[in-house]
Amino acid sequence: MYVYDAFDRTLVTERVAEFRDQVVRRLSGELTEEEFKPLRLMNGVYLQLHAYMLRIAIPYGTLSSEQMRMLAHVARRYDRGYGHFTTRQNIQFHWIKLAELPDAMADLASVGMHGMQTSGNCVRNITTDQWAGVAPDEIEDPRVLAEVIRQHVTLHPEFTFMPRKFKIAVGASSHDRAALRVHDLALQLFRNDAGEIGFEVMVGGGLGRTPFLAKTIKPFLHKRDILSYVEAILRTYNQFGRRDNIYKARIKILVHELGVEAFAKEVEAEWQGIKDGALALDPAVVAEIAGRFRYPGYQRLDDSSPELAAARKSDRKFDAWVGNSVANHKVPGYAIVTLSLKPEGGTPGDATAVQMDAIADLADRYSFGEIRVGHEQNLVLPHVAQRDLPALWRELDAIGVATPNVNLVSDIISCPGLDYCSLANARSIPIAQEITRRFRNGDLARDLGQLHINISGCINACGHHHVGHIGILGVEKNGEEFYQITLGGKADENATLGTLIGPAVPYAQVADVVEDIAAAYLELRQRPDELFIDTVKRTGVEPFRERVYATR
């Protein structure tokens, strides 16, 4: 858990007062929409199809139970009783009224939450692994240096009006759970051969209409140099990034057009001039920030809980859930529990106020008051004693967040699509819902194994369709919804962009196509433990293409 200091609290509170004044002036006509729009966007306020939308940052995906209760309150008091967790560790409320936004923001500010850096051409909410601080394979907690960067860039005048938005992700485990390589800047903490901890620095990742994976420009950067090096990257982007064409303004285009070596050279030249200056990290400052991340007072427990073993043996449903949704914790006797926000027929990433309140209570009772949000649009209780798992499971099941489908075919990542979004060309959510109904059989889903489906309702790719094992992209053809299908994408440490398998298919056929692809995989795999993604890699997309289009 991160404990805010007085500076953070003042910053957030002052921002609410400033925005309240701006809203009053907009409603009175003193500000035109043209004048007001950049101001509201600086606070995460968008205008969508039906209403204003408020996007709230959840830095590093870390939430306290108190903050979760406040999200429930905002959902209930100012919205329609639910919120939508996004692929960037934010939450969105889709029905907020402009006139009530300042009050909603004031309530959020009372628990240190805000919408800053969730919109506009600034450094966006920095994301990390949702298992930060508890993953057994982690080098160190990535949130500390992410927070160092965050403190430097928030309201930094040089990085508030960049050519385009800038997304940073930080990881510290060998397995990438933060989709690092699809970010503008990806920072991977690792230990080098000399035993030193530092960053591999990758730039120019991003999806959208021109997808690229981030490329390494610095194989090893000492932790001390992280601020100066990030500043050098941002300055290079600010200087050379295009501002004349929104479609070519992201850093991925600059890196691609300049070439990664030339870009790295520019950054290096900039960095050499500043690396030994004020931005060289002072260990005392880092220690002070690290001290604000509070860790639970874990009990001394063993990993072989007799209560857990007995419960798994006596209840098949519980056993399936543990096998699917519970992961090893770095502290003996504890576990990391993923709460699926992907029930059959539900909207991926949505949680009701009732669920949020209940999860906050469960976090207090079973997870030291802490909750995490992952980019897969699920929640996590990060510190659960293994002996408590049976009792916790019963309560999670009662509120509909214990579907044992994490990483399976129905654990779908989806953007809001045309049901909410003014940019969308096609609907995403009903497609996801229909697929979950087709694969409601848990035995079939487990037989299919790890299978990530990602759905985007337009080329902006908020559903990360390019890196889905099965990617689904909604497009419009003559006023009708059609969907392009890609196969073989991955978002982890071996990230790959998917391959288009053929012509787009109409709305009504998408779930049929996914069933055909799943059936083809079951026939094509060499053995039951060959994952879907490995089969696609081995065979290429051709046999899947043949299966899908043979009768279409």
Place this chain on the structure above:
Amino acid sequence: MTSPLEQRKIKITGPVVVTANRVGDGAVVYRRADGGWSTDLDDAAVATDTAGARVLIDAAAADDLRAVGPYVAPVKLAPGGHVRPGNLRELIRLGGPTIELPVTFGI
């Protein structure tokens, strides 16, 4: 649906209305012939040619205090003087999401 955010010039192939979002709450509204706004599509002023649409959109754009982001949207005329959305996007804007909202889902 091609986003009207990309709408640069008006091309009329059938009846159209001007629609926007209400400033105070973002609700979907339609320009009326009397210069007001309504949440009821049946109240909308319908234009059938470019000149008529241009008059509506220019007046709507000048009404920045009440409505945000006006654009020309296709409609279909139904019996009884009713006006219906001309595409899926406008159908969703008028009727809301095509999915069951989570507040009524499950628990």
